[in-house]
Amino acid sequence: MLWRHFRAARFSGFLSLWNVGGSVSSRQVRRHVRAILSPMEPLRLPLDCTAIESILPHRYPFLLVDRITEFEADKRIVGIKNVSLNERYLSKRPGEQAVVPPTILTEAVAQVGAILILAKPENRAKLIYIVGIERVRYRHPAHPGDTVNIEVNVKRLRSRMGQLHGVATANGKAILEGRMTFALGPKT
Structure with missing residues (x-):
């Protein structure tokens, strides 16, 4: 032996x-x-909710990403969020159409960025912490029935910190744009 x-x-x-x-x-x-030291299984696109749950610690109803369609390691990622009328967090006033709150959209962009960082095999045993959100602009609202495309690009990347730039679009219009700074830490 x-x-x-x-x-x-x-x-x-x-x-x-x-x-x-x-x-x-x-x-x-x-x-x-x-x-x-065998490497972990490479990502096979598109990633569905089950594959996303193997990367992120979030579960329903806090998992805000439905699918990942494009992925370039350490560069960019594209995810999709389908907004349905059954979402608990929709804000609706009498006589107005329901709207996704901007904070939920910001969290969805952060989750897509977290998938980009945590998909690397050496980062799978870590947690990602968003330590700063800068220059976030909400351009248009997202309504039930919209498909929100979320694209996140890496601006700076170090071993334990980095900065991401995210853009969320729906119906050809930019609905959110901003930068996020993150730090990686051990799972406790």
């Missing part, structure tokens, strides 16, 4: 090997290391 000859441990993404007696060929070690 290979385990009688050496022990392997993985701490914070680093692999430590130490020999506990006997001889082990380098081919056996490479094969075992590949098995331990």
Whole structure:
């Protein structure tokens, strides 16, 4: 057995090997290391709610993204939110059409950006924290029946921090635009 000859441990993404007696060929070690460090499954587009739930910690009714249609690692992502009349958060005054609150749209853009960052295998065991929202402009309201297309681009990206720029459109009109700063932290 290979385990009688050496022990392997993985701490914070680093692999430590130490020999506990006997001889082990380098081919056996490479094969075992590949098995331990095998990469996670790549994303297959389009991502549906089930695939999104495997990336984000959010669940219904707080999951505000229905589908991911485009994805370029560390560059951009495009998601879709279908607004239905059954949404609990719709604000409606008598005699007026129901409207999605701007804060919900901002959260939807943040969730699409979080999918972009957390989709990387090294970030899957982390949480993303939005630490700043800047220059957010609400141009037009979103109504039930609208399909909101959310595009998020990376402006700056470091190992534990970054900045995203998001644009949400519906019916060919920009309804929201803004920047978000995020930080990555460990899951507790």
